[in-house]
Amino acid sequence: MKTVVISLGGSILIPELEKNRIKAYLAVLKKLAAKHRIFVVVGGGGAARDYIDVARDLGIDEGTADEIGILVTRLNATLLIAALGEAAYPKVAESHSEAKKFAEAKKIVVMGGITPGQTTDAVAAVLAERVRADLFVNVTSVDGIYDRDPNRYTGARRYDTLTPAELLDIVGKGGLGAGSHNVLDIIAARIVERSHIPLVVVDGRRPANLADVLLAGKGTCSVVSDTKDTILPL
Numbered sequence: 001m002k003t004v005v006i007s008l009g010g011s012i013l014i015p016e017l018e019k020n021r022i023k024a025y026l027a028v029l030k031k032l033a034a035k036h037r038i039f040v041v042v043g044g045g046g047a048a049r050d051y052i053d054v055a056r057d058l059g060i061d062e063g064t065a066d067e068i069g070i071l072v073t074r075l076n077a078t079l080l081i082a083a084l085g086e087a088a089y090p091k092v093a094e095s096h097s098e099a100k101k102f103a104e105a106k107k108i109v110v111m112g113g114i115t116p117g118q119t120t121d122a123v124a125a126v127l128a129e130r131v132r133a134d135l136f137v138n139v140t141s142v143d144g145i146y147d148r149d150p151n152r153y154t155g156a157r158r159y160d161t162l163t164p165a166e167l168l169d170i171v172g173k174g175g176l177g178a179g180s181h182n183v184l185d186i187i188a189a190r191i192v193e194r195s196h197i198p199l200v201v202v203d204g205r206r207p208a209n210l211a212d213v214l215l216a217g218k219g220t221c222s223v224v225s226d227t228k229d230t231i232l233p234l
């Protein structure tokens with residue numbers, strides 16, 4: 001049994017409330033949890049962005065907009081927990097310590113954001129350190145890590161494998177405002193470097209892809225690691 005921390009982007013799970021992928025992810029998460037200890041950190045998705053945009057229009061400061069974003073991630077986490085039913089610990093963890101404590105119940109532990117100035121990727125990266133995870137997974141809306149934004153640059157190159165230093169170099173070129181978008185936030189990338197925990201970036205637009213990549217080693221992904229050890233399948 002391995003310990004896996006999954007950063008499940010809100011733009012994947014709940015891009016819009018009525019176009020959510022929650023149902024499809026229930027089966028995938030339960031399949032993973034049957035074999036491994038699973039922690040899920042849920043992002044804010046479209047609703048968080050909408051709230052943050054409105055907050056900015058109202059002249060509200062970035063830190064407060066972040067706090068509003070955090071509330072939305074916790075709302076999304078609540079929805080996922082309720083939908084998972086018996087398979088999940090029934091409360092959203094509001095700190096890393098709480099997540100560790102909840103894991104003693106041997107159920108899927110779900111959390112959202114915790115502190116302004118970062119995204120749920122950073123929450124998940126630190127959680128991976130705190131629970132001594134074997135693997136950190138970022139489920140996102142690209143099929144891996146590119147040297148430049150593939151949506152903006154034709155000819156962007158995708159990596160099958162890269163080192164944490166290469167990841168930091170790529171991520172360091174992005175910005176960080178409330179609701180800003182990058183393949184992984186810079187804080188998370190720094191934590192990946194210091195923790196030496198391998199990171200796998202998978203395309204979550206097709207939910208079954210997550211189980212295919214982790215359990216069967218099938219499908220496209222990028223692996224960030226500072227060793228040549230075989231990471232997948234788990």
Ligand code: UTP
Nearest residue numbers: 009010043044045066069113114115119120179
């Ligand atoms: P997300 O983690 O969802 O950010 O948090 P994101 O980059 O938009 O990710 P996707 O698109 O869902 O994958 C939403 C917002 O909540 C605030 C930030 O403003 C973030 O942009 N937040 C979240 C925090 O300030 N701290 C946290 O710990 C988490």
